[in-house]
Amino acid sequence: MxxxxxxxxxxxxxxxxxxxxxxxxxxxxxxxxxxxxxxxxxxxxxxxxxxxxxxxxxxxxxxxxxxxxxxxxxxxxxxxxxxxxxxxxxxxxxxxxxxxxRSSYAGRKSRYLLSGFVKCSCLKKMYVKRTKIYQCKDCRVKIAISDIEGMFWGFLSDCLSNIELSKINENSNSLLGKKQTLLEETKSEKAA
Missing domain, CATH: 3.90.1750.20 (Putative Large Serine Recombinase; Chain B, Domain 2)
Structure with missing residues (x-):
């Protein structure tokens, strides 16, 4: 046990x-x-x-x-x-x-993707209670989980589809080259 x-x-x-x-x-x-x-x-x-x-x-x-x-x-x-x-x-x-x-304890992992991140029009955080909706405690505004998460996934897929992989690859290779040069310089300084 x-x-x-x-x-x-x-x-x-x-x-x-x-x-x-x-x-x-x-x-x-x-x-x-x-x-x-x-x-x-x-x-x-x-x-x-x-x-x-x-x-x-x-x-x-x-x-x-x-x-x-x-x-x-x-x-x-x-x-x-x-x-x-x-x-x-x-x-x-x-x-x-x-x-x-740690000053803060490791709380439970949320079951819902956006719990604590979705905010109501009154700027309070919205959480999922027993029902399948995000709800504001104060003003009782409700949004269905499927609606808010659908909007999020749509936004995320739009962001990812606009990424130019060739630019990211080019920037990464440039940064890698700079770091390799710096490493070689550091090795030669240490050897001297």
């Missing part, structure tokens, strides 16, 4: 999506509850998966608030059966650390 959780998380890179997939597959927690992003995070962070059981590494902070880490010299680490490789555990925890260090 832990290996499955890690594999899903490495594929999706999202804790809530991992929890949703586990729930859809019929998995439940020990108490029979649905998985949440918090439960998934706890299981991904647990070192027993990589074969190390940690004890005596936390204590209650000042005035009974928050748990804090003790000095590493006080930690008790014992070996236990490994569920996943240490490389997999490190990769998962690297992603978690990276996500926590």
């Amino acid at each position: 832990r290996k499955l959780i890690c594999e899903i998380f490495l594929r999706t890179r999202r804790k809530k999506t991992t929890a949703d997939e586990l729930n859809k597959l019929g998995y439940r927690t020990r108490k029979g509850a649905l998985f949440s992003d918090t439960t998934v995070t706890r299981l991904l962070r647990d070192t027993t998966a990589k074969g190390e059981r940690m004890a005596n590494y936390t204590k209650t902070g000042d005035e009974g608030k928050r748990t804090v880490l003790k000095q590493k010299s006080e930690w008790v680490i014992t070996k236990c059966p490994r569920i996943i490789s240490e490389q997999m555990w490190n990769k998962v925890n690297y992603i978690l650390d990276e996500q926590e260090s």
Whole structure:
């Protein structure tokens, strides 16, 4: 089960999506509850998966608030059966650390191409709710998904059909030539 959780998380890179997939597959927690992003995070962070059981590494902070880490010299680490490789555990925890260090979190991927980009005449963003239409929360203006995405694809195909590939190719070759000359100059300077 832990290996499955890690594999899903490495594929999706999202804790809530991992929890949703586990729930859809019929998995439940020990108490029979649905998985949440918090439960998934706890299981991904647990070192027993990589074969190390940690004890005596936390204590209650000042005035009974928050748990804090003790000095590493006080930690008790014992070996236990490994569920996943240490490389997999490190990769998962690297992603978690990276996500926590960012000021904004990696939200869910939108199902709809233009969610959050389409704006109403009142300049508010329009989103797709349960119905198959983009809707403004404030003024309730509605546009069918097929209409707005049809307009977008039409605009995009017009833009792409007006591109002159010969000019792009010519510019790319010119830029490549300049970069190769610069590389040769740098090599000769370094050799001298």
